[in-house]
Amino acid sequence: MSQALRPEAPAVDSSDAALRARARAVIPGGLWGHLNVAKLPEGYPQYFTSAEGCRLRDTDGREYIDFMCSWGPIVLGHRHPVVEAAARRQAEQGDCMNGPAPVLVELAELLVDTIPHADWALLAKNGTDATTACVTIARAATGRRKVLVARGSYHGAVPWCSPSLAGVTAEDRAHILTFDYNDIASLEAAAEAAKDDLAAVIITAVRHDYAAHQDLARPDFARHLRELCDATGAALILDDVRAGFRIDLGGSWEPLGVRPDLSAFSKAIANGYALAAVTGRDRFREAATQVYTTGSFWCGAVPMAAALATITELRRINGPARMKAMGERLRAGLDALSRQYRLPVRQTGPAQMPLMIFDNDPDWAKGDAFCVAALRHGAYFHPRHNMFLSCAHAEADIDRALEAAEAGFRAVARG
Amino acid sequence: MSQALRPEAPAVDSSDAALRARARAVIPGGLWGHLNVAKLPEGYPQYFTSAEGCRLRDTDGREYIDFMCSWGPIVLGHRHPVVEAAARRQAEQGDCMNGPAPVLVELAELLVDTIPHADWALLAKNGTDATTACVTIARAATGRRKVLVARGSYHGAVPWCSPSLAGVTAEDRAHILTFDYNDIASLEAAAEAAKDDLAAVIITAVRHDYAAHQDLARPDFARHLRELCDATGAALILDDVRAGFRIDLGGSWEPLGVRPDLSAFSKAIANGYALAAVTGRDRFREAATQVYTTGSFWCGAVPMAAALATITELRRINGPARMKAMGERLRAGLDALSRQYRLPVRQTGPAQMPLMIFDNDPDWAKGDAFCVAALRHGAYFHPRHNMFLSCAHAEADIDRALEAAEAGFRAVARG
Numbered sequence: 141m142s143q144a145l146r147p148e149a150p151a152v153d154s155s156d157a158a159l160r161a162r163a164r165a166v167i168p169g170g171l172w173g174h175l176n177v178a179k180l181p182e183g184y185p186q187y188f189t190s191a192e193g194c195r196l197r198d199t200d201g202r203e204y205i206d207f208m209c210s211w212g213p214i215v216l217g218h219r220h221p222v223v224e225a226a227a228r229r230q231a232e233q234g235d236c237m238n239g240p241a242p243v244l245v246e247l248a249e250l251l252v253d254t255i256p257h258a259d260w261a262l263l264a265k266n267g268t269d270a271t272t273a274c275v276t277i278a279r280a281a282t283g284r285r286k287v288l289v290a291r292g293s294y295h296g297a298v299p300w301c302s303p304s305l306a307g308v309t310a311e312d313r314a315h316i317l318t319f320d321y322n323d324i325a326s327l328e329a330a331a332e333a334a335k336d337d338l339a340a341v342i343i344t345a346v347r348h349d350y351a352a353h354q355d356l357a358r359p360d361f362a363r364h365l366r367e368l369c370d371a372t373g374a375a376l377i378l379d380d381v382r383a384g385f386r387i388d389l390g391g392s393w394e395p396l397g398v399r400p401d402l403s404a405f406s407k408a409i410a411n412g413y414a415l416a417a418v419t420g421r422d423r424f425r426e427a428a429t430q431v432y433t434t435g436s437f438w439c440g441a442v443p444m445a446a447a448l449a450t451i452t453e454l455r456r457i458n459g460p461a462r463m464k465a466m467g468e469r470l471r472a473g474l475d476a477l478s479r480q481y482r483l484p485v486r487q488t489g490p491a492q493m494p495l496m497i498f499d500n501d502p503d504w505a506k507g508d509a510f511c512v513a514a515l516r517h518g519a520y521f522h523p524r525h526n527m528f529l530s531c532a533h534a535e536a537d538i539d540r541a542l543e544a545a546e547a548g549f550r551a552v553a554r555g
Numbered sequence: 556m557s558q559a560l561r562p563e564a565p566a567v568d569s570s571d572a573a574l575r576a577r578a579r580a581v582i583p584g585g586l587w588g589h590l591n592v593a594k595l596p597e598g599y600p601q602y603f604t605s606a607e608g609c610r611l612r613d614t615d616g617r618e619y620i621d622f623m624c625s626w627g628p629i630v631l632g633h634r635h636p637v638v639e640a641a642a643r644r645q646a647e648q649g650d651c652m653n654g655p656a657p658v659l660v661e662l663a664e665l666l667v668d669t670i671p672h673a674d675w676a677l678l679a680k681n682g683t684d685a686t687t688a689c690v691t692i693a694r695a696a697t698g699r700r701k702v703l704v705a706r707g708s709y710h711g712a713v714p715w716c717s718p719s720l721a722g723v724t725a726e727d728r729a730h731i732l733t734f735d736y737n738d739i740a741s742l743e744a745a746a747e748a749a750k751d752d753l754a755a756v757i758i759t760a761v762r763h764d765y766a767a768h769q770d771l772a773r774p775d776f777a778r779h780l781r782e783l784c785d786a787t788g789a790a791l792i793l794d795d796v797r798a799g800f801r802i803d804l805g806g807s808w809e810p811l812g813v814r815p816d817l818s819a820f821s822k823a824i825a826n827g828y829a830l831a832a833v834t835g836r837d838r839f840r841e842a843a844t845q846v847y848t849t850g851s852f853w854c855g856a857v858p859m860a861a862a863l864a865t866i867t868e869l870r871r872i873n874g875p876a877r878m879k880a881m882g883e884r885l886r887a888g889l890d891a892l893s894r895q896y897r898l899p900v901r902q903t904g905p906a907q908m909p910l911m912i913f914d915n916d917p918d919w920a921k922g923d924a925f926c927v928a929a930l931r932h933g934a935y936f937h938p939r940h941n942m943f944l945s946c947a948h949a950e951a952d953i954d955r956a957l958e959a960a961e962a963g964f965r966a967v968a969r970g
Contacts, residue, residue, distance in 0.1 A: 154657050166663040168840045172677045173849025175654050187657055191649035199657060210651045213851055218649060234606035234633060236625045236827035238935060239590050242569050242602055242614060248581040260580075262587045265680040265829055266850040272713055280722035297849045298687055298713070304847035307695035311726040381851075407851050412651035414680055414829045414852035425583045430721035434588025434712045435681040436628055436796075436822050437829035520653060 156199050159187045173297070174211060180523070181508040183515050191218035193532040196520060204520035205541045207470075207494075209528035212382055212407035215463075216453055217532025223411045226449035230442045241441035247448045251419055254451060256390050257399040258419035262428060263444070265435055267381035268296030270404035270416040271342065273433045275300070277402060277420065278340035278375035281427035286334035288341040290321040292349040295342060295379050303350075315339075321347040322361045331368055340375040340402075341365060345383035345392030346489060351504075351524040353497060354489030362398040375401040375424065381416070382407060386463055386492040386528070389454055391419075411450040413443035454531070460492065463529040466538055467491030470529070473542040481549040495526040498552065506552045513551035519544035571614050574602045588712065589626060595938070596923035598930050606633035608947040611935060619935035620956045622885075622909075624943035627797055627822035630878075631868055632947025638826045641864035645857045656856035662863045666834055669866060671805050672814040673834035677843060678859070680850055682796035683711030685819035685831040686757065688848045690715070692817060692835065693755035693790035696842035701749035703756040705736040707764040710757060710794050718765075730754075736762040737776045746783055755790040755817075756780060760798035760807030761904060766919075766939040768912060769904030777813040790816040790839065796831070797822060801907040801943070802875055804866070825862035829855075869946070875907065878944040881953055882906030885944070888957040896964040910941040913967065921967045928966035934959035 163186075164170045170178065170186075177184040185198035194217055196206045209215065216223060230243060244263070251261040264270050275287055295301040299312035317333055319326040321343070331338055343365065347355035369376040378400035380392050385408040388394040402424055406416035414437070420428060453459070468491045478485045483506070484499040498506035507523030514521050519541040521527060578601075579585045585593065585601075592599040600613035609632055611621045624630065631638060649656060659678070666676040679685050690702055710716040714727035732748055734741040736758070746753055758780065762770035784791040793815035795807050800823040803809040817839055821831035829852070835843060868874070883906045893900045898921070899914040913921035922938030929936050934956040936942060 159657055159660050162660045163663065166660070166667045166675050167677060168675050168835075169844035171655065171659075171854075172843075173847070173853060175849075175854050177654065186654045187659075188652040188654050189648055189656060191652050196649075196652055206653065208653045210653055211851065213651050218652070219646075224646070231634075231639070233604055234611075236628050237603040237606050237611055237633070238621065238623045238625055239592065239601045239603050240586065241604060242574055244586075244602075245574050245577045245581070248578065252581045260583050262582060265852070266684070268850060269681070276714060276722035278722070279724065285724050297847050299691060302847045304845060306842065306845035306847070307691035307693070309694065309700050309730060311729040314726040314729075315724060412852070412855070414855060414858075420583075427721065428587075429584035430719060432588070432712050432717045432719035432721070434590075435683060436626065437680070437827070438588060439586075439590050440827070440829060443829075 154199050156185045156187050159199060181512050183512040193217040194530055194537050204515065204518055205537050205544070206520050207527040207529070207541070208520060208522055209530045210412060212528050213412040214530050215385055215408035215459065216411045216450060217530050218412070220411055220532070222453050223446050223449045227413065227442050227446045230445035235442040236437055236440045240439040243441050243444045243448055244439065247444045250448060250451055251417060254389050254455065255403070255419050256394065257401070257403065257421055259422040260425050260428065261417050261419045262433070264416040264418070264433065264438055265414050267404060267406035267416055268298055269433070269435070270381065270406055270418050271295045271301065271379055272298060273418050273431065274377045274402040274404050275340060275342060276431045276433070277418070277424055277427045278377060280431050281375065281424050282339045282373060284337045284339040285315040286317055286337045287315060287339055288317050288319055288327065288330045288334065290343055290347070291318045293321065293344050293347070294349065322355055322358045324361060324364050327365065327368065331372065338372050338374040340377050341369060342377040342379055344379045345387065346493065348382060348489060348493065348526045353486055354495050354526055356490065357393065357396060359396050362393055362396045366398045369401065377401065378403045380405050383490070383493060384408060385451070385454060386460055387490050388460055389451070409450065410443050410447035413446035415443040415447050457531060459531045462531050463492040466533045467494055467529045469535060469538045470494060470541065473538065474545055477542065477546055477549045481553050483549055483552055489526050492529050493526045497524070509551045510548035514544040514548040517544035517547040569614050571600045571602050574614060596927050598927040608632040609945055609952050619930065619933055620952050620959070621935050622942040622944070622956070623935060623937055624945045625827060627943050628827040629945050630800055630823035630874065631826045631865060632945050633827070635826055637868050638861050638864045642828065642857050642861045645860035650857040651852055651855045655854040656859070658856050658859045658863060659854065662859045665863060665866055666832060669804050669870065670818070670834050671809065672816070672818065672836055674837040675840050675843065676832050676834045677848070679831040679833070679848065679853055680829050681831055682819060682821035683713055684848070684850065685796065685821055685833050686710045686716065686794055687713060688833050688846065689792045689817040689819050690755060690757060691846045691848070692833070692839055692842045693792060695846050696790065696839050697754045697788060699752045699754040700730040701732055701752045702730060702754055703732050703734055703742065703745045703749065705758055705762070706733045708736065708759050708762070709764065737770055737773045739776060739779050742780065742783065746787065753787050753789040755792050756784060757792040757794055759794045760802065761908065763797060763904060763908065763941045768901055769910050769941055771905065772808065772811060774811045777808055777811045781813045784816065792816065793818045795820050798905070798908060799823060800866070800869060800874070801878055802905050804869055804875060824865065825858050826865040828858035828861035830858040830862050872946060874946045877946050878907040881948045882909050882944045884950060884953045885909060885956065888953065889960055892957065892961055892964045896968050898964055898967055904941050907944050908941045912939070924966045925963035929959040929963035932959035932962040
């Protein structure tokens with residue numbers, strides 16, 4: 141340890157470029173994970189100084205209307221006053237203590253009250269914590285090992301499910317079998333291969349794989365999945381980490397009338413505070429007590445207070461309907477621009493989680509040019525990952541973003 | 556989803572007993588993980604309303620001098636004003652955005668500056684995130700699979716390392732080999748069994764297994780471990796999640812003169828805010844970029860601001876020395892009481908992480924009686940898990956806690 145104390149003030153040059161240069165020295169690859177903009181075209185800022193509502197400000201002072209919402213967590217808008225007030229009230233009492241605060245009980249009761257399949261809830265910090273706990277609980281409850289996963293679906297960033305195979309051993313995935321999303325025949329084939337060792341099927345609420353059009357779950361496929369699990373005793377695990385609290389507050393497959401046995405939630409659950417949840421049916425309650433799942437901060441009260449406020453507010457204002465309406469306004473505007481500029485696009489996914497991909501754009505040149513131009517005009521879109529609406533997006537914000545999008549279409553039209 | 560909104564106010568009866576009864580209905584086993592007091596004797600509160608400095612208050616209004624510090628995270632004291640101010644300043648700007656805030660770079664630079672072996676750092680949320688990332692990075696870097704783990708050591712709560720085998724498959728641990736802490740012969744035997752497939756040895760900074768006396772790492776053992784890794788090319792991973800920032804700010808094996816290749820930190824890094832870190836040598840930098848490790852909240856700026864303030868303050872006041880002095884004062888006082896009451900005990904571990912176990916107490920009856928009586932007199936001790944000092948413990952707090960401890964010894968003496 142060097143004994144010299146560092147000055148408290150940050151370095152003078154805090155531009156994005158200067159921060160990236162400093163980061164490259166002390167962080168592998170400049171940044172870990174999904175927020176690293178290395179794979180995005182030049183023009184995306186890496187660092188941000190502030191955020192409010194549906195607006196973000198980067199370190200060079202540029203402001204953007206935000207359509208990533210921190211890749212999902214921000215569902216009411218950045219720094220939402222109701223959530224911030226609830227979090228601050230709890231922080232003024234205590235956060236990480238030797239046990240939970242009473243807010244834990246209120247939150248667990250609210251989750252059970254809000255989510256029809258949920259007889260119980262347990263909390264964690266990461267979406268990966270929740271999906272991993274679901275799989276482990278399913279194995280403990282069934283005494284079986286095989287887990288069916290849709291090819292290409294993202295369920296987290298640990299060896300059993302990571303999109304990278306670096307450091308992953310064959311054994312980490314020894315009991316993972318794959319099927320194709322929305323394809324009953326491939327699901328049946330995978331279930332058959334699992335024989336009497338089928339512990340669970342885990343599936344994202346929407347097919348929202350990276351760099352591909354989204355697919356909503358087909359109702360007949362979802363029902364078939366439910367029937368398969370009922371017939372075999374396997375757990376139907378809904379990975380609602382990304383879609384949860386945007387499509388339906390009761391769980392994203394409620395509109396389909398298909399209820400899972402276990403669900404994994406995170407991202408939007410607390411409007412940006414670090415929290416995840418597993419919810420489950422009574423049949424899995426005993427297994428959930430046997431599985432040891434915990435973390436140093438999992439009883440932290442402030443994120444729970446934020447979640448209580450977030451979900452209560454989402455119910456009060458019917459957040460999913462509001463986000464859907466604004467998402468549809470954005471989608472209609474983009475479609476009109478696409479026609480106007482004769483640049484065909486395909487828009488997929490729930491309106492609350494939009495994705496627009498240009499036709500005939502194999503190397504993403506159009507999508508990248510669109511996004512870079514839109515960024516310059518003040519809208520933060522993503523060319524190949526689904527985007528997110530929040531309840532802070534109002535009509536005027538969408539209309540303003542469509543002006544930026546028009547600059548994007550113009551840039552693509554120019555070639 | 557029920558459309559009825561829940562009232563915002565909590566239920567009228569928020570006593571510990573009432574909260575536990577409500578929790579049993581909606582949380583498996585009443586609470587997940589290590590903070591569940593079900594395995595502790597009656598008298599331990601499960602819920603807390605507030606905390607300040609080294610004091611905690613439960614929901615029935617009782618106050619305790621806290622010797623668990625939330626099982627490690629609280630290192631400066633609950634709600635430390637410097638940390639809270641830094642966190643609030645950042646929260647007023649932005650927390651969970653589309654990329655990190657500049658504070659990430661400052662924190663990564665501070666970690667590299669503070670921890671001699673660290674050429675780089677990456678951040679996460681849980682200790683388990685950090686230990687799992689270390690193992691995965693070691694495998695990616697070496698192209699090998701076997702990992703040596705000390706029998707009984709805790710490295711996290713996921714299948715490869717969880718203390719419970721519920722839901723764990725044989726394959727989850729196919730490449731884990733065990734040795735005995737501080738035992739060179741068993742380490743050598745395990746390394747030999749790994750042959751040329753040895754990716755890493757992971758070891759806690761102190762042997763702090765549950766319900767057992769602690770053991771400090773023997774210097775010759777630590778040196779041997781370093782030599783083994785140097786000779787084989789395996790990564791020496793120091794799991795400093797529990798001991799980190801209490802023994803030495805440069806890493807808990809700095810006093811031994813043994814530096815790891817990779818370290819996992821969490822708990823005390825941000826005084827209770829959810830954060831973890833992996834630090835590593837340059838040799839592992841490229842592998843750390845290949846392994847995909849991320850989470851929805853891993854770029855959250857508020858916990859980083861809290862960590863920056865925590866580590867800066869720990870350096871300024873030499874936190875480890877202060878905690879050591881107070882831990883030694885506690886230890887001396889407990890030893891004096893033990894002699895006075897003729898009740899032999901054994902105290903083990905670093906003074907900053909004390910543990911006192913009564914001699915001839917196979918069923919923990921003495922330890923439990925001691926702790927329950929001390930609790931009634933206002934000190935929160937643990938009978939069988941190592942405890943934690945914080946920098947908020949002053950001499951008067953230790954002396955006050957020793958009065959509660961005397962009540963504990965009296966209770967044991969009464970039988």
